[in-house]
Amino acid sequence: MxxxxxxxxxxxxxxxxxxxxxxxxxxxxxxxxxxxxxxxxxxxxxxxxxxxxxxxxxxxxxxxxxxxEETTEPAVQTVLFQSLIKGEKMEFVIQKAIEIGVTVIIPIITERCIVKLESDKKTKSKCERWQKIAESAAKQSKRGIVPEVLWPMTFKEALTYAKQQLEVSCIPFENEHAYHIKTYLKNCKAKSIGIFIGPEGGFTDEEVLLASTFQISPITLGKRILRSETAGLVTLANIMYEMGEI
CATH class of the missing domain: 2.40.240.20 (Hypothetical PUA domain-like; domain 1)
Structure with a gap:
């Protein structure tokens, strides 16, 4: 229907x-x-x-x-802080994250971002396109809401948002080897979770250290290095699985 x-x-x-x-x-x-x-x-x-x-x-x-009765919305709220990546890849992440069950997507500007935002007019146009993709994905997957794609934030603004608005957040990082996502989620009882995903070149050590001061946990997604457009979706899918949503 x-x-x-x-x-x-x-x-x-x-x-x-x-x-x-x-x-x-x-x-x-x-x-x-x-x-x-x-x-x-x-x-x-x-x-x-x-x-x-x-x-x-x-x-x-x-x-x-x-x-x-609404039955499609996850009990856990997830916010994907996705570093800006090249056009079609960003649109792919938005579409698939919404299918999986994300609540909000916030594009973020990080040190190694290749994509640079220009004028407010062009940024507004991008945001409007991203929101249209979000609505289309919400229709297709029979979501109970249309997840919002917010105006892009700086990394520091995103860290502050996460600390103030969410119970916990994690940051997958290729140089983290000890704290696995499975362990992180096994001990997590939060109803709102933030996920920070780096750009094509990944986060810098300094960015991850800064995130740690905001109580955002560096985690590993395993032995293989994932592309930016893959890492967020893998993390979201793991959260939904551990929370009984998949």
Whole structure:
């Protein structure tokens, strides 16, 4: 059953209005007819089972026939602090992290980042594209929310955010050999976890040392060196497995 996300103000007592690009998607891509059942989410974790009542030029109206209990969202909240990496790789990470179950993605600017942000206008455009990818992935994987991709932060800003907003955080690091992710997660009972992932060239020793002063634990993902676009997904998948979400 196709799933769509709307803003809460478009949810009324007996019907829901779908606007924007989803109207074209319903009409011309999926070719859904009047009378077709669909799922609609209010971006706040509530799903509605609906039937399409009217398809207009720029509006689809659907009747609410029931509310569904949300079962797809993980009990553990995860924030992926992903160092900026080249275009398609960054988009891949966003898409797959959302499929796995990430709650928030925060692009971060680290010392060895190859990608450099330019003007605020171009950064805004990137963020808007990343959020569209996030929404598409949330639809495909039947998420109960659309995870946010926040405005990029500096490494220091991200460390501060993690310390203030999350119970624990970890930083996979190629020079860490003793503290394995399996041990870290076995002892972890937190309901919110941050994951710091370095860029193509990895974190510097100084960055990892700084992270440690913010109580962020360096961990190893094993004997093999993983690419930046792989490391975050592996860490997320391990968290979901250990927390009983996979």
């Amino acid at each position: 196709a799933k769509f996300f709307v803003n809460s103000e478009d949810v009324f007592e007996n019907e829901i209005h779908i606007k924007g690009t989803d109207v074209n998607h319903i009409k011309n891509v999926l070719r859904l007819p009047v009378g077709k059942e669909i799922l609609i989410n209010n971006r706040q974790g509530k799903d509605y089972k609906c039937i399409i009542k009217l398809i207009d030029t720029d509006l689809v109206t659907a009747d609410i026939i029931g509310e569904l």
